[in-house]
Amino acid sequence: MNDQISKLAQIADAPSRIIIGLMSGTSMDGLDIALCKFTGMGLETTVELLQFTTAPYEKQFKEELKAIAFKKEADLQKVTLMNAVIGSYSAKLILAALHKWKYPAESVDLIASHGQTIFHAPISLHKLASFPNSTLQIGDGDHIAVETGIITLSDFRQKHIAAGGEGAPLAIYGDHLLFSSNSESRILLNIGGIANFTYLPAGRNAGQLFSTDVGPGNTLMDQFVQHRYPGKYYDQDAALAKSGTVSETLVRELMNTAFFDQPFPRTTGPELFNLAYLRAAQKAAGEEELSNEDILASLNEFTARTIIGAIRNSINEQDFVIYLSGGGMHNPLLVQKLSEGLGLPLRDTAELGINPDAKEAVLFALLANECVAGGQTDFGSRPGMPNITMGKISLPK
Structure with missing residues (x-):
């Protein structure tokens, strides 16, 4: 041998x-x-x-x-x-x-x-x-x-x-083995460039496992910051987004893509959600003159709504705990919107023994x-x- x-x-x-x-x-x-x-x-x-x-x-x-x-x-x-x-x-x-x-x-x-x-x-x-x-x-x-x-x-x-x-997403193959619980239903929400989550129902029942990409996590916000603010890579502490005002017309146009009509599970990436996508949405919404801060506020809102909508529309159970990981968990405005929109506090995987x-x-x-x-x-x-x-x-x- x-x-x-x-x-x-x-x-x-x-x-x-x-x-x-x-x-x-x-x-x-x-x-x-x-x-x-x-x-x-x-x-x-x-x-x-x-x-x-x-x-x-x-x-x-x-x-x-x-x-x-x-x-x-x-x-x-x-x-x-x-x-x-x-x-x-x-x-x-x-x-x-x-x-x-x-x-x-x-x-x-x-x-x-x-x-x-x-x-x-x-x-x-x-x-x-x-x-x-x-x-x-x-x-x-x-x-x-x-x-x-x-x-x-x-x-x-x-x-x-x-x-x-x-x-x-591949996270489900590890999430099930490391984080499934007999007593607690869990959602492992990872907000990287793309947001995805794994649903782990209580009881460790493999037949009920579910995982899907959601849509953009940080990718649109990060791309925009890197384009408009040379030397910056992301909106630290959501400082720029917090100082802006959400454009509802832009958010609605950002949501207006066939991807969000696809059945779960689904996958995506920056190949779709990129600056060209943002520019097209701004043009269609008549919001091409928005300030940088207003655009970032709108992108933050867009990300939050897609995550909230995906969880609500694909998970029938109401009694679950969400554990965060990924760079988006460090965006306080996004986390606040998610917590308010889902109506529960958000934890992170450090509570399950893994640095998020x-x-x-x-x-x-x-x-x-x-x-x-x-x-x-x-x-x-x-x-x-x-x-x-x-x-x-x-x-x-």
Whole structure:
């Protein structure tokens, strides 16, 4: 047997595993690195978050990413080059984090890398009858494995699509294992660039699990700030939005898209919700002269209404607790609107034992744990949520 396959078998057989989870979202501001200890598998999984950091991306690297991300037309040579560059850059950031934590790379069993999404194309978006759902994440796993010396799993979303899903959202596969409760119905609401949530009914009944993208989380607000305020990446503490006035006509026009008429579950991304979308809505609403603050106030309101509407329209149960994660949980105006609109206080996943900023990176580490050591969990039979393990394995040698 190949020595590396033998090592992988030993890792799979061990009672616990040290796994690094990596996540880089649509904001493209940095790489989340979560050092985790997993014990067990399936519904018996427990995880200890040993270390976590977000390694900020260098400005030039961010500009290179933005040149190819979420565009129908991109420089194919640049896409090819960045596939390798992102893998190598991720390896560099991992090794730097391990050095800072004084944690030897030899003690890490696996790396789980989400990669960088550069285009998400479900059928509902591309509308080409002869083509399937599709998505593309770059940041080659072989580069990470070779340059760190650690077995790496990557490209998780392709298996989901191959098995009949849309490649998103994947959080449900981890949320069910880590956060389901016998006594409490929970909604795990993640507000990243795109907002999504997982519904976990009390009783851990796999047949009732539900997960969907909602629509824009931070993406429109962040894109607008970066466009209008060079050097700023987001509306810190919602200071700009708080000083503006909501335009109801603009909000109504922002809601006027076929995406919100699609049945749940559904997926989306910045390919739809971008500055061109905003400009078209402003023009249709006759609100092209709004101040920056009024636009941000309206975008904040738009995000809140889409999240509130999605939860109300897809979840019949009334007695549930919402746990937040993602960058949007740090937007106080958005959180206030959500709490008022849903009529209940909002908690975060720290109460469930996971740093909410680390949650997505931890979940991809969990997917790697399931791929090598689990794979027996029943996730029900809902359309678009196949019972599969995910991740392509890259060996270091």
